[in-house]
Amino acid sequence: MTVSTFTANSAANTVKDKTESKKGMVYNTKDLNLWYGETHALKNINLEIQENDVTAIIGPSGCGKSTYIKTLNRMVELTPIVKISGDIQYREKSIFDKNFKVEDLRTHVGMVFQKPNPFPKSIYENVVYGPKIHGIRDKKVLDQIVEKSLRGAAIWDEVKDRLHENAYGLSGGQQQRLCIARCLAIEPDVILMDEPTSALDPISTLKVEELVQELKKDFSIIIVTHNMQQAARISDKTAFFLNGEVIEYADTDVIFSNPTDKRTEDYITGRFG
Amino acid sequence: MKHIDTKLVEKKMGSRLTTNTVAKNVFLAATLFGLLVLVILIYRVVADSIGWIDFEFLTNKLSTDPEKAGIMGAISGTLWLMVVVAPVTMILGVGTAIYLEEYAKKGRLQAFIQTNISNLAGVPSIVFGILGLTVFARALGLGNIVLAGGLTMSLLVLPVVVVASQEAIRAVPQFLREASYGMGATKWQTIKNVVLPAALPGILTGVILALSRAIGETAPLVVLGIPALLIPLPDGIFDKFTVMPMQIYYWTLDSALVAEYANLAAGTIVILLLVLFIMNSIAVLIRNKFQRRF
Amino acid sequence: MNNKLEKNAVREMVAKNKQSRSVSAIFEKIMPKVLLVIAIISILTTIGIVFTLLSETIEFFKIIPFFEFFTGTVLKPLGDNAEFGVLPLLTGTIISSTIAMFVAIPIGLMTAIYLSEYASERVRRALKPILEILAGIPTIVYGFFAFTFVTPLLRAIIPSLEPTNILSPGIVMGIMIIPMVASLSEDAMSSVPYSMREGALALGATKLEVTWRVIVPAAMSGIIASFVLGISRAIGETMIVTIASGSNKNFTFDVTQSMQTMTAYIVEVTGGDAPAGSTLYYSLYAVAMTLFVFTLIMNLIAQYISRRFREEY
Numbered sequence: 001m002t003v004s005t006f007t008a009n010s011a012a013n014t015v016k017d018k019t020e021s022k023k024g025m026v027y028n029t030k031d032l033n034l035w036y037g038e039t040h041a042l043k044n045i046n047l048e049i050q051e052n053d054v055t056a057i058i059g060p061s062g063c064g065k066s067t068y069i070k071t072l073n074r075m076v077e078l079t080p081i082v083k084i085s086g087d088i089q090y091r092e093k094s095i096f097d098k099n100f101k102v103e104d105l106r107t108h109v110g111m112v113f114q115k116p117n118p119f120p121k122s123i124y125e126n127v128v129y130g131p132k133i134h135g136i137r138d139k140k141v142l143d144q145i146v147e148k149s150l151r152g153a154a155i156w157d158e159v160k161d162r163l164h165e166n167a168y169g170l171s172g173g174q175q176q177r178l179c180i181a182r183c184l185a186i187e188p189d190v191i192l193m194d195e196p197t198s199a200l201d202p203i204s205t206l207k208v209e210e211l212v213q214e215l216k217k218d219f220s221i222i223i224v225t226h227n228m229q230q231a232a233r234i235s236d237k238t239a240f241f242l243n244g245e246v247i248e249y250a251d252t253d254v255i256f257s258n259p260t261d262k263r264t265e266d267y268i269t270g271r272f273g
Numbered sequence: 274m275k276h277i278d279t280k281l282v283e284k285k286m287g288s289r290l291t292t293n294t295v296a297k298n299v300f301l302a303a304t305l306f307g308l309l310v311l312v313i314l315i316y317r318v319v320a321d322s323i324g325w326i327d328f329e330f331l332t333n334k335l336s337t338d339p340e341k342a343g344i345m346g347a348i349s350g351t352l353w354l355m356v357v358v359a360p361v362t363m364i365l366g367v368g369t370a371i372y373l374e375e376y377a378k379k380g381r382l383q384a385f386i387q388t389n390i391s392n393l394a395g396v397p398s399i400v401f402g403i404l405g406l407t408v409f410a411r412a413l414g415l416g417n418i419v420l421a422g423g424l425t426m427s428l429l430v431l432p433v434v435v436v437a438s439q440e441a442i443r444a445v446p447q448f449l450r451e452a453s454y455g456m457g458a459t460k461w462q463t464i465k466n467v468v469l470p471a472a473l474p475g476i477l478t479g480v481i482l483a484l485s486r487a488i489g490e491t492a493p494l495v496v497l498g499i500p501a502l503l504i505p506l507p508d509g510i511f512d513k514f515t516v517m518p519m520q521i522y523y524w525t526l527d528s529a530l531v532a533e534y535a536n537l538a539a540g541t542i543v544i545l546l547l548v549l550f551i552m553n554s555i556a557v558l559i560r561n562k563f564q565r566r567f
Numbered sequence: 568m569n570n571k572l573e574k575n576a577v578r579e580m581v582a583k584n585k586q587s588r589s590v591s592a593i594f595e596k597i598m599p600k601v602l603l604v605i606a607i608i609s610i611l612t613t614i615g616i617v618f619t620l621l622s623e624t625i626e627f628f629k630i631i632p633f634f635e636f637f638t639g640t641v642l643k644p645l646g647d648n649a650e651f652g653v654l655p656l657l658t659g660t661i662i663s664s665t666i667a668m669f670v671a672i673p674i675g676l677m678t679a680i681y682l683s684e685y686a687s688e689r690v691r692r693a694l695k696p697i698l699e700i701l702a703g704i705p706t707i708v709y710g711f712f713a714f715t716f717v718t719p720l721l722r723a724i725i726p727s728l729e730p731t732n733i734l735s736p737g738i739v740m741g742i743m744i745i746p747m748v749a750s751l752s753e754d755a756m757s758s759v760p761y762s763m764r765e766g767a768l769a770l771g772a773t774k775l776e777v778t779w780r781v782i783v784p785a786a787m788s789g790i791i792a793s794f795v796l797g798i799s800r801a802i803g804e805t806m807i808v809t810i811a812s813g814s815n816k817n818f819t820f821d822v823t824q825s826m827q828t829m830t831a832y833i834v835e836v837t838g839g840d841a842p843a844g845s846t847l848y849y850s851l852y853a854v855a856m857t858l859f860v861f862t863l864i865m866n867l868i869a870q871y872i873s874r875r876f877r878e879e880y
Contacts, residue, residue: 073455075451075454075455078450078451078454080378103457103458103459104457104585105457106454106455106456106457106458107456107457107581107585110455110456111451111455113448113451113452113455115448117446117448117449117451117452118452119449119452119453119467119471120449120470120471121470129453129456129458129466130456130457130458131577131580131581133456133457133458133462133466134457134580134581134584134585135580135581135584135591136577136580136581136584141572141580144572145572145577148572179452182452182456183455183456185577186456186457186577186578186581187575187576187577187578187581189578218574289773289775289776290773292773292775293773293774293775293776296775297681297685297774297775299677300677300678300680300681300685301681301685303673303674303677303678303681304677304678304681304682304686304694306674306678306745307674307678307697307698307701307742307745307746307749308694308697310701310742311697311700311701313716314704314708314712314716317712317715317716318708318711318712321715364605365605365608365609368601368602368605368606369602369605369606369608369609371602372599372602372603372605372606373606376599376602376603377606385610386606386607386609386610388870389609389610389613390609391866391870392613392863392866392867393609393612393613395796395799395862395863395865395866395869396616396803396859396862396863397802397803397804397805397830397858397859397862398803398805399803399805399830399833399834399855399858400616400620400803400855400858400859400862401616402833402837403616403619403620403833403837403851403852403855404612404615404616404619406837407619407623408615408619411843428612431609431612432609435609459591459595460595461591461594461595461598462591462595464598485703488705489703489704489705489706489707489708490705491705491706491707491805491806492706492805492806492830492834495805495806495809495834495837495838496833496834496837497837498837498838518705518707518806521707521708521711522707522710522806522810525707525710525711525714525715525810526810528714528715535715538711538715539711539715542708542711545705545708546704546708549703549704549705550700553699553700553703
């Protein structure tokens with residue numbers, strides 16, 4: 001039932017340096033099913049996600065949208081009772097393949113969480129955490145990475161004079177942008193965002209949204225949100241989840257102006273959820 | 274018919290309230306009893322040691338002459354003992370805690386280790402002394418040297434460090450681990466770089482409390498046969514040694530023979546309590562400074 | 568944007584380092600095993616204790632019959648007509664622990680009630696550290712206190728009291744155990760939900776009535792567990808009795824006399840350098856085994872009580 005409507009006049013018109021012709025696919029989900037113990041949390045998910053798109057995943061609480069995004073970098077498996085069937089391909093490689101280490105997957109696929117979760121370390125240490133883990137030790141390189149990442153997350157000007165202060169001194173919105181900078185530091189291919197603004201005030205939310213628009217030039221972004229206006233504002237494509245199923249997946253304009261499924265319409269017009 | 278005789282209730286109320294007030298004061302008195310004992314105890318040892326604690330008392334070696342006797346040997350013995358106990362309990366205690374909290378699957382082995390640790394915490398210290406005597410001193414042939422005493426003490430205080438470290442590790446929020454895993458960090462990288470640093474204050478508090486327990490413990494060392502004779506100052510973990518509690522023990526026993534030994538024992542107690550007080554204050558400081566940062 | 572760092576430079580560095588990440592891969596593999604080995608050391612400690620005690624105790628019972636050991640009222644380990652009856656030590660241990668609990672149970676429980684039910688938050692915060700300090704004082708210090716202060720004090724009241732006796736260390740052991748009973752009982756009482764107090768108070772009950780009829784019964788399992796752990800602690804306590812009760816192996820119930828406990832006997836024998844292989848040497852282990860079994864049973868009972876009767880609120 002899920003159709004990935006491929007439209008030529010997609011909102012995304014980014015020029016990719018390598019292949020200028022057709023946009024590639026970062027994720028291809030095939031017949032994905034997931035159980036938490038007895039609970040069937042994801043049912044027959046089929047989704048194709050394009051590179052350099054912002055793909056929004058919306059739906060009411062408990063619809064499986066967070067579970068799905070956490071499956072994309074296999075964080076969901078931190079819960080021991082999880083069972084998965086079907087397949088997800090990242091750049092045409094199954095993420096469940098034994099030879100594809102989960103650490104490598106997560107190196108390519110960064111994640112920004114619901115609640116800002118900087119480490120209780122300095123701002124600088126937070127950003128270099130990833131590069132250091134991946135063996136980059138050169139102080140000069142690390143300094144450059146810190147500046148580049150913090151600039152990329154639009155927080156450089158606010159923190160450049162206090163890089164060695166504890167990250168917990170930042171406001172919630174700044175912490176979340178720091179977390180985005182930390183994620184950018186290892187230059188991922190895809191960035192997963194799990195309701196990144198749900199704990200933020202409106203102004204911080206706006207800043208993060210602007211940032212997402214900026215980031216899509218270089219990254220593919222998949223964002224879970226329960227805020228439909230947010231999805232409408234920032235995303236190119238939107239998938240609507242309900243009770244663990246993908247009800248509809250199409251260009252964001254289509255979803256919000258002319259949904260084909262009655263349930264999608266009910267949801268976006270606020271009749272439930 | 275009324276079931277409750279209001280007058281009777283009112284009449285009884287007065288005596289019920291009186292009983293309550295009396296009981297409250299009795300409970301308060303019981304609580305203050307502990308304080309009273311503490312005051313008397315400290316007053317006694319301080320009064321007995323006045324005039325005895327001076328620079329020479331701290332720097333002199335042991336002597337049968339009360340005027341010349343000092344606790345330098347006991348102090349350096351205590352320090353050398355810590356050189357063994359601190360790293361050994363830390364490695365064993367924190368390692369066990371990491372295994373139980375981060376790696377062990379919920380199951381029989383994990384439950385068994387956990388139960389075993391709480392049972393070890395209840396084993397009398399003197400039994401650890403017998404273990405040390407049999408295994409370290411005799412079977413391994415170490416004799417009554419610092420290493421044997423230190424290993425025995427390490428096993429004795431191990432449960433304290435394990436339990437404190439487990440609590441500290443459990444208190445590290447899951448979202449910090451997720452942040453690390455999300456960057457592509459492996460499990461060990463996450464533990465080493467995120468979990469342990471965040472749990473460090475709690476772990477350190479536990480380690481300090483464990484060390485202060487080891488510093489004050491006597492029974493296992495008595496069993497190991499730690500001498501109170503005139504021995505040279507220890508120079509390393511393979512030397513014979515004595516510690517402050519042993520010094521207190523022998524001086525107290527011998528105070529029946531030489532009355533001044535009681536003063537020496539009191540002086541040593543004052544120093545021992547001071548050391549423990551300082552260590553506990555540090556532990557409390559660490560605990561308060563780093564509490565609830567998340 | 569910093570020009571020195573080319574686009575995708577970090578990504579390439581990360582990818583390049585991936586091949587040389589073998590060291591971290593090795594850590595990843597061996598750390599769980601190393602930590603498992605460390606965790607098993609605690610089990611080995613228990614096995615070590617049980618094994619050493621058991622093997623030498625078996626040797627002991629080859630010389631002295633089991634029955635004779637546990638019913639013998641004479642303990643005379645040295646000399647030609649050596650006799651190994653453990654009853655003098657058992658009575659010494661039981662009497663000193665009983666005296667201790669006579670002190671620790673009422674005072675500890677009343678302290679717990681005061682702190683949990685009556686004290687204001689400020690008073691609680693002032694008094695609890697004092698209990699913690701009391702709990703942190705080394706037992707050797709309590710031994711000194713019993714020997715040089717409590718015994719002379721008691722002798723002024725009871726002239727027939729011997730210079731070394733079981734009464735004084737018993738009382739001091741009780742004082743030592745007060746913080747343990749108080750804090751464990753207080754934990755149990757504090758975890759009784761506030762709604763249970765409100766329910767009774769709303770019916771017009773006084774605080775004492777609420778405490779005695781509602782809180783204490785509701786927290787009973789935790790309170791009893793604290794008593795049992797206190798007893799276990801008293802049985803295993805060594806230095807106070809060794810210093811203040813002397814080494815007379817009397818089989819008596821007269822608390823004014825010197826008695827020896829199991830722990831004090833172990834100290835005496837190890838201090839005397841018993842030649843390995845002698846009956847005296849083996850008796851050390853037999854007594855230690857008895858002590859170990861006693862405290863283990865107490866600890867298991869305490870664990871059972873607090874697990875089995877954990878109130879479901």
